[in-house]
Amino acid sequence: MEKIKEFLISLGIGKNESEVYAALTMYGTSSVLEISRKTNLHRSNIYDSLNELIRRGIVFKEGDSKTQKFTAREPETFMNYLKQKEAELAGLIKEHHSKASEKKYTATIKMTKGIFAIREILEEMLKTNRRIFVYGIPKETPDKIGPILNDFHKDRVKKKIPMWHIYNSHAEDRVKWLNKMKYTEARILPSKYDSTVTTIINGDKIHLIFWDKEPTVIQINGENAANPYKNYFEILWSRAKSVS
Numbered sequence: 001m002e003k004i005k006e007f008l009i010s011l012g013i014g015k016n017e018s019e020v021y022a023a024l025t026m027y028g029t030s031s032v033l034e035i036s037r038k039t040n041l042h043r044s045n046i047y048d049s050l051n052e053l054i055r056r057g058i059v060f061k062e063g064d065s066k067t068q069k070f071t072a073r074e075p076e077t078f079m080n081y082l083k084q085k086e087a088e089l090a091g092l093i094k095e096h097h098s099k100a101s102e103k104k105y106t107a108t109i110k111m112t113k114g115i116f117a118i119r120e121i122l123e124e125m126l127k128t129n130r131r132i133f134v135y136g137i138p139k140e141t142p143d144k145i146g147p148i149l150n151d152f153h154k155d156r157v158k159k160k161i162p163m164w165h166i167y168n169s170h171a172e173d174r175v176k177w178l179n180k181m182k183y184t185e186a187r188i189l190p191s192k193y194d195s196t197v198t199t200i201i202n203g204d205k206i207h208l209i210f211w212d213k214e215p216t217v218i219q220i221n222g223e224n225a226a227n228p229y230k231n232y233f234e235i236l237w238s239r240a241k242s243v244s
Helices: 002-010 015-027 032-039 043-056 077-105 115-128 141-145 148-158 172-179 223-239
Strands: 059-062 069-072 108-113 132-137 163-167 184-188 197-202 205-210 216-221
Touching: 002 015, 015 032, 015 043, 015 059, 015 069, 032 043, 043 059, 108 115, 115 141, 115 148, 115 197, 115 205, 115 216, 132 223, 141 148, 163 172, 163 223, 172 184, 197 223, 205 223, 216 223
Parallel strands: 132 163, 163 184
Antiparallel strands: 059 069, 108 216, 132 197, 197 205, 205 216
């Protein structure tokens, strides 16, 4: 009897419920009064325990309200009970992994403005030590960013960080200058592909720079979001022209 109670408690079934089930198993079909005599539990507690055991499907009742008696199902019932709990646990695990996956790949977005925001991006990319892909670069970009862009390239080359550029049309001189650097490749697209938005892909981050009077920078952080941009870069790269 004690082993049955310990087993039920290990399944998360309450102490009173375990007492009632064990009594029914040992003494057979019984009324509430008989159970009370065998367990020394208060009748109100017995009613609560029986309702819980019936809900779990391991006790059933028979007879009308006056002659009502209760019977414990055979211990084999717990095999089905455990299978049910195993299925519930499998569902919880699946839901957990699904939510964890969503969390992992959820992109975060941040918006900033001004040349200072672009300079922050350059500094951040030097810290990541990851490959850099850029497309949609207007010819005037180096002049807008200023000397810090050349300093960035010197530090990047020193750190051996590869970088690929796709410039808008009419940027041949800049592309030639870049192609003389180590760990650097640059190409140029026809004018029909010219863009006023520069896209930078660096690891799991995407930076979109809108070249207004005061540049607007949108940063998207998320590997799942970065992959399509990388794929689009590769398409543009295949169509871009090398200039040496």
